[in-house]
Amino acid sequence: xxxxxxxxxxxxxxxxxxxxxxxxxxxxxxxxxxxxxxxxxxxxxxxxxxxxxxxxxxxxxxxxxxxxxxxxxxxxxxxxxxxxxxxxxxxxxxxxxxxxxxxxxxxxxxxxxxxxxxxxxxxxxxxxxxxxxxxxxxxxxxxxxxxxxxxxxxxxxxxxxxxxxxxxxxxxxxxxxxxxxxxxxxxxxxxxxxxxxxxxxxxxxxxxxxxxxxxxxxxxxxxxxxxxxxxxxxxxxxxxxxxxxxxxxxxxxxxxxxxxxxxxxxxxxxxxxxxxxxx
Amino acid sequence: xxxxxxxxxxxxxxxxxxxxxxxxxxxxxxxxxxxxxxxxxxxxxxxxxxxxxxxxxxxxxxxxxxxxxxxxxxxxxxxxxxxxxxxxxxxxxxxxxxxxxxxxxxxxxxxxxxxxxxxxxxxxxxxxxxxxxxxxxxxxxxxxxxxxxxxxxxxxxxxxxxxxxxxxxxxxxxxxxxxxxxxxxxxxxxxxxxxxxxxxxxxxxxxxxxxxxxxxxxxxxxxxxxxxxxxxxxxxxxxxxxxxxxxxxxxxxxxxxxxxx
Ligand code: HEM
Numbered sequence: 001x002x003x004x005x006x007x008x009x010x011x012x013x014x015x016x017x018x019x020x021x022x023x024x025x026x027x028x029x030x031x032x033x034x035x036x037x038x039x040x041x042x043x044x045x046x047x048x049x050x051x052x053x054x055x056x057x058x059x060x061x062x063x064x065x066x067x068x069x070x071x072x073x074x075x076x077x078x079x080x081x082x083x084x085x086x087x088x089x090x091x092x093x094x095x096x097x098x099x100x101x102x103x104x105x106x107x108x109x110x111x112x113x114x115x116x117x118x119x120x121x122x123x124x125x126x127x128x129x130x131x132x133x134x135x136x137x138x139x140x141x142x143x144x145x146x147x148x149x150x151x152x153x154x155x156x157x158x159x160x161x162x163x164x165x166x167x168x169x170x171x172x173x174x175x176x177x178x179x180x181x182x183x184x185x186x187x188x189x190x191x192x193x194x195x196x197x198x199x200x201x202x203x204x205x206x207x208x209x210x211x212x213x214x215x216x217x218x219x220x221x222x223x224x225x226x227x228x229x230x231x232x233x234x235x236x237x238x239x240x241x242x243x244x245x246x247x248x249x250x251x252x253x254x255x256x257x258x259x260x261x262x263x264x265x266x267x268x269x270x271x272x273x274x275x276x277x278x279x
Numbered sequence: 280x281x282x283x284x285x286x287x288x289x290x291x292x293x294x295x296x297x298x299x300x301x302x303x304x305x306x307x308x309x310x311x312x313x314x315x316x317x318x319x320x321x322x323x324x325x326x327x328x329x330x331x332x333x334x335x336x337x338x339x340x341x342x343x344x345x346x347x348x349x350x351x352x353x354x355x356x357x358x359x360x361x362x363x364x365x366x367x368x369x370x371x372x373x374x375x376x377x378x379x380x381x382x383x384x385x386x387x388x389x390x391x392x393x394x395x396x397x398x399x400x401x402x403x404x405x406x407x408x409x410x411x412x413x414x415x416x417x418x419x420x421x422x423x424x425x426x427x428x429x430x431x432x433x434x435x436x437x438x439x440x441x442x443x444x445x446x447x448x449x450x451x452x453x454x455x456x457x458x459x460x461x462x463x464x465x466x467x468x469x470x471x472x473x474x475x476x477x478x479x480x481x482x483x484x485x486x487x488x489x490x491x492x493x494x495x496x497x498x499x500x501x502x503x504x505x506x507x508x509x510x511x512x513x514x515x516x517x518x519x520x521x522x523x524x525x526x527x528x529x530x531x532x533x534x535x536x537x538x539x540x
Contacts, residue, residue: 064348065355072359072405076397083386086379087458089498096459099449101407101442106463115478118467129435132418133428142421144537151421158418275479 094178094192103172104165110180111255113278121252125161128245132158135238153230157242161249200265208268208279219247345420346536349413353441354523356406361516363399371451373508375501378453403445410441422537430529433522440519447511450504458499461507465494 098106108117142150175182177189203211220243224231231239258264266278370389371381385392414434417423423431450461468490470478476485483489486497495502530536 061348061351061355064352068352068355068405069359072398072402073394075401076394079397079401080386080393081397081400082456083382083452084455087375087453087455089458089500091455093455093459096463098460098463099446100404101445102464105467114467114470115472115475119471119475119478126435126439130432133423133425133431136424139425141424143424144420144422146419147421154421155419162415273480275481277479 095176097172097176100169100173104168106180107168107172107176108252111252111259116279121248124245124248128161131241135234135242137233137235137238157246157249164249164252198263200263202266202269202278203264205268205270208266208270211267212279215251216244216247219250220244347412347416349409349416353406353409353413356402356409357519357523359402360399360406363395363402364512364516366395367399368512373451373504375453375504378451378504382452382454403448407441407445410438414438420537426533427529427537430526430533433526433529437519437522437526440515440522444511444515444519447507447515450499450507451511453504461503462499465490465499465503468493 097103105118105122108121111117112121136154138151138154148155171182174185177183177187178192179195181193181195183189183193202208220240223243224239234242255264255267258267268277268279270277270279367385370385370392372378382396385396387393417431417434446461446464450457469475469488471489472478473480473482474489475481476483476488476490481488485491491497493503493506494500495506
């Protein structure tokens with residue numbers, strides 16, 4: 001078994017004690033002198049010696065698989081997958097809900113019209129994810145480690161979106177009862193809540209348009225002058241894409257807030273030809 | 280004095296017990312022996328899968344605190360789903376008149392049917408969850424940056440396909456949950472701008488819009504069940520498997536997982 005014998009201080013030499021057989025294996029390898037800590041550039045023969053790494057990582061993956069097989073088996077033994085009555089197109093259940101991973105979208109349906117909640121917003125989300133590697137201006141920062149301090153903007157923006165997605169799912173899954181009404185955990189979901197009879201407001205067109213102009217002005221144009229350095233590192237195209245995506249993302253909690261606090265139905269309701277666009 | 284020292288040396292260390300060594304010894308935490316059969320096996324597996332590059336930091340134990348095995352577990356769940364799914368296919372017929380009864384048979388008659396069905400369902404939930412968490416990990420470690428941008432994009436497509444696989448599978452039991460869950464989901468297509476019949480600026484009629492391509496008619500019915508079944512059991516799994524292969528190949532080309540070095 002090869003062992004580290006001692007490390008001489010001055011010239012970076014490392015003395016290793018090994019058996020004759022091991023020496024046979026390694027004597028023809030010329031070890032490169034410039035290697036980073038824990039990372040070596042290896043010749044094919046040396047590759048044998050990285051088996052330790054393989055054994056560790058593959059072994060751990062194997063163990064993780066084993067643990068989850070166990071968890072899934074136990075879970076499946078004690079909990080049955082749901083199966084309700086036979087499908088009946090004539091009988092709409094009062095608590096119809098999408099599977100949990102889409103319940104965030106169903107939650108959005110409460111606050112936005114279906115074409116926004118179900119099509120446009122998810123598409124923007126998807127496009128945002130796809131182009132994300134290209135709108136991040138720092139091509140090298142933070143690769144290979146968990147860091148917030150070095151990438152505060154990127155991590156905050158992504159973290160915000162990711163958290164919002166899961167909060168919507170949790171609310172949709174656990175806090176909604178019949179007719180998608182909000183129920184606290186201690187409230188009985190069997191008791192039907194009456195739909196509140198409040199007159200929901202829609203802003204007049206002028207106010208709505210003004211709202212969006214001011215909103216995007218504040219969110220997209222203004223930071224350009226306040227955070228000039230930020231604007232310069234991103235460059236004009238990346239800056240506008242990034243800020244617009246963030247502004248759209250922030251509109252979701254803003255609309256939810258307006259709905260709950262001021263009973264706002266739509267911020268802007270536009271009629272174009274014979275189509276009504278509600279935001 | 281000397282005796283005391285000896286006693287200290289003999290402090291109980293679970294890793295020195297025979298039981299520990301027998302179970303975990305060479306497997307996980309043992310000393311490195313170049314020629315042990317287990318090592319060659321591991322290397323063989325790694326070679327076949329082309330996943331783990333040789334040239335990597337020695338000290339792989341740390342890697343678990345880096346990837347948390349999230350990608351690896353997604354692969355594992357996918358494999359488990361393929362196996363249990365193949366079993367379920369034997370007893371399932373995508374016909375609105377028999378689908379529900381098939382599932383009931385699985386629960387009450389087919390040996391181990393209920394277990395396999397449960398495993399398939401719960402593993403699917405886990406896979407959706409873990410793929411999302413894997414994405415979070417990749418983001419937080421900045422692994423989407425060059426040279427891995429393409430792999431991020433492939434990953435996003437994998438995420439969408441994973442969601443679609445779950446969603447199409449949701450309809451197959453043909454119970455109330457499935458029917459109405461999918462009705463809500465597919466009704467989104469109806470509201471697409473331009474291409475959906477009920478969306479803004481609709482240019483296509485009801486029954487001829489994007490939604491009807493998915494549903495195969497104006498409402499969820501037999502054509503929907505068949506389409507979802509084919510997507511769920513053939514098209515999407517093949518797509519995911521192919522993209523996964525590409526995903527891994529790209530990891531290799533990038534010189535392995537991004538860290539920790
Ligand atoms: C079916 C879904 C997926 C499977 C089976 C899968 C599998 C894997 C595996 C096994 C790895 C190796 C490292 C690790 O375990 O973390 C990996 C790495 C990676 N995955 Fe995925 N993945 C999936 C989805 C995704 C998604 C949704 C994204 C991002 C949007 C993504 C982006 C990446 C990237 C960029 C790497 C390289 C990471 C690095 O070098 O540190 N993958 N994937």
